[in-house]
Amino acid sequence: MNRKTLVLAAAIGLLAPVLAACGETESGSGGDDAIVVGTTDRFTASKDAPAPLDPAYAYDVGTWNILRQTVQTLMVQPRGEGEPVPEAAESCGFTDAGNERYSCTLRDGLTFASGDPVTAADVKYSIDRARSLKADSGVFALLSTIDTVETQGEREVIFHLKSADATFPYKLSTPVAGIIDPDSYAKGELRDGFEVDGSGPYTLDAEVEGDELVRATFTKNPDYKGALKVNNDKVEMVSFEDADAMGEALEKKDIDVMSRTMSPEQIQKLAGNADDDLDLVEMPGLEIRYLAFNTEAETVRSKAVRQAMAQVVNRSELVSKVYGSQAEPLYSLVPASITGHSNSFFNKYGDPSTAKARALLQKAGVTTPVELTLHYTTDHYGPATKKEFEQLKKQLNDSGLFKVDIKGTPWSTFRPAEMKGEYDVYGMGWFPDFPDADNFLAPFLDEDNFLGSPYSNAEIRKNLIPESRRQADRLSAAGSLTDMQDIVAADVPVLPLWQGKQYVAARDDITGTAYALNSSSTLQLWELGRGVSG
Template sequence: MNRKTLVLPAVAGLLTPILAACGGSDDGGKSDDAITVGTTDQFVATSDAPAPLDPAFAYDVGSWNILRQTQQTLMTQPKGEGQPVPEAAESCAFTDSGNERYVCKLRDGLKFSNGDEITAADVKYSIERVLHINADTGVAALLNTIDTVETQGARDIVFHLKTADATFPFKLSTPPSSIVDPKLYPKDSLRKGFNVDGSGPYTFKGTIAGDSMSAATFTKNPSYKGSVTLSNQKVVLRSYKTADQMGVAIDKGDIDVMTRNMSPAQIQKLDAGSDKNAAIVDMPGMEIRYLAFNTDAPTVKSKAVRQAMAQLINRDEIISKVYGTQAAPLYSLVPASLTGHSNSFFNKYGPPSADKARDLLTRAGITTPVKLTLHYTTDHYGSATKQEFEILQQQLNGSGLFDVTIQGAPWAKFRPAELKGEYDAFGMGWFPDFPDADNFLAPFLDKDNVLKSPYTNTSVQRTWIPESRREADRLDAAKTLTEIQDAVAEDVPLIPLWQGKQYVAARDDITGISYALNSTSTLQLWELGRGVSS
């Protein structure tokens, strides 16, 4: 099969499914009419993460991809990228020159899937609930510029912001802004387990065994009113432990589509056209990988230690040995494709140099070799993560300046341990909430950041982030955004490593795969259909 390469057009609708699927059955497995999609995302409820699908708690790409199919937000990111457009809202806009008052009007006749009408009061309840619960995942920080939410009648909502925030329309397109039914989602507590209800394009049913969900069945919601047009009646999202298992499933015809995370080897095989059962689409993506530090931990508390690591890491070697053409070196938290990107780490450190790293440690009086452990998740970002960390270990230890061990853990254990500050240095990935440079900086550097990092830079938090958000034209924010990136390169609370493409593979009779993922790795299952391959 030939590979298909997609460059997303500025105008939506240029690539559309040819034929829609017909109606579906109610079981959670493969059927003749349901389109079955494979993923390696794992869905587990634990004591540390008891409500993986509650929009007041969920803050990972897998959970968000469940919520985006089933719950509506006032705004949504359009099919062809660009600025967000109304979804549950009929209209939304800033009504002042300072970007501090944002007004939305709901579509007429909106209903939850159970038939209950949706009003402005439900929107207010949903937003205030997320802020009130303030879960330790940090997801509420996306809405932290909201001061008060006001309703005017049954359909009008007014957001009064604490400070100007030109990115606010994007934030209203993210799952923490989902509209939930007050009857089903308690105001003061999380909705535990795997139940999801809303007013989105699909209704939801999970296949549950113990504390895990192995599959999610999405069935067309007849009550849905919004901007999305469905090309199918039913989609089953099936979770696999490994990319290899998922690959076997598509070869056997047990699934129709593969999404994240395929292994580099699988992508190379599909890219070469040597798989007769599936074709692959690659498209621009904004996924990044980075190292993060608990800057209060004794091993990495000295800025010189973190700077020395930044001076030693060879991104080109990691990519050539592990990811090939599937990734590119990243020298800032902000991907190269976004307005405001600056190569701050390369500008400061240049090519890898053991001599420069040694000088940094010597001047700071640091005894070498520095002993520390790099932690990584074994199952959340794909099977290649271990190999990546083995190379990082070799690079750091090969300098003679570090004595690094590496340790992996499944995401269900890794993420809670990271949030509790149990790791001094650890690897993370980021799939953006929305396509703006702010979303690659504020979540890690602002107050109540998603990593629970103790790192604080008052200029970043009090001056540069607020200043950048005042600029509706993001080109005008570039200078301030560069100052933030330069501060990260100087203080090194994180080290950016690489940014990647994203891939979808599908069997011949599946249409719409070019839009199955958008640039923020959001699954758009409604785009998939059955018909003649395009």
């Protein structure tokens, strides 16, 4: 079979597990004919983040992709586009006209991997625990509209909301709302380490060396009851030092699937080479990249500095030189394919202009060149990140208005430092928790935002976010969503750069790759199977 590129119509995201392993497997079939998935990301427990796999703490696409295989949620997002459907629940729905009371009935006979039954009380315990712990990752903010959780009998859970929230079913599909065994997770503290106990389609065997997860083995849970069909008995995840080593392993049949993160050059080669039995699956993406600002830092406290950067940065040139056809310029936090998107940054700043940027700085009395350090992570968003920041540095410095340096740091150090406010300007990526404009705005702008940003806008927090959530028809929310995007373009607490397409490469005897990821970047290992090489 010739190597081919499969292009999917659904807007689905890219697998981004953060695991670390010691190298290649003995064969592509893995132990017991396991399907082996390669990644270049690392997953580390540290002093700053000792509980990376606790649902009450985990808040990046990698840890979530582990939890989604092992911990059930009441709702789950479907294969492609569409609203969430019941998973651990038999049924769920709003029971009032105001979208403030939401009720779920559990499936009959659910059990944890330990054999203990899953009850409504366990659901209440799990969600109340995450809300009360308020982990510094900020993930608990996804549950911020909950007022109280009530149970009726063994199977019914009722959520009373503080205010209308049409996105609430989506939030119940995220791992922070995962159902955990109270016997394994203490109420008042996070669970350190890499163990996971749930009722999902797989159990996890975590092979740990020191403070790193070196191999993750997902074994089909024989007692699983839910909406998902599991097409394999075992999947192993292995991490490689870089994309080249991962690609070589795929060529040598040491792994079956290559996921995040391939280099742009690697993707081009896979797409254009027709002499092998490998398939490259290309999907429109909801991944975005952006610069974030500590708006209280002296270097960027002046709004004019941030606006000048927005006026100078040339997104089209950046994308062309670094990612080519694999990404598109982005002029809002909300991707172009999401209902409610507005090109707010282009509407305000137009094409890049040094003259307009200079005028902004002069009007504000800012002395030039403005000295800045742009921070980026070296091992979390792929091998092209350094090249991307070199281009940003060049664009800003060529304007004569900035004197920019760049500094790369491993994710295990970068993320805690960012959360503590140690960086004035830094690069981040975002894979949505769920595919709705609310999830590209509230996590950055609301109280307890996941960046720990000091930026606060009362109109957004008190009026616009609640207004948008009252609209079950998301088209009807476009007005408040656009207003939020316009405020972001004016104040520039973040500077959106691009949105990317998504890719998975696999040997052609692996089936289900078209459904291995859904619209919110969820890894769905249960979709993978082993067929016949053609």
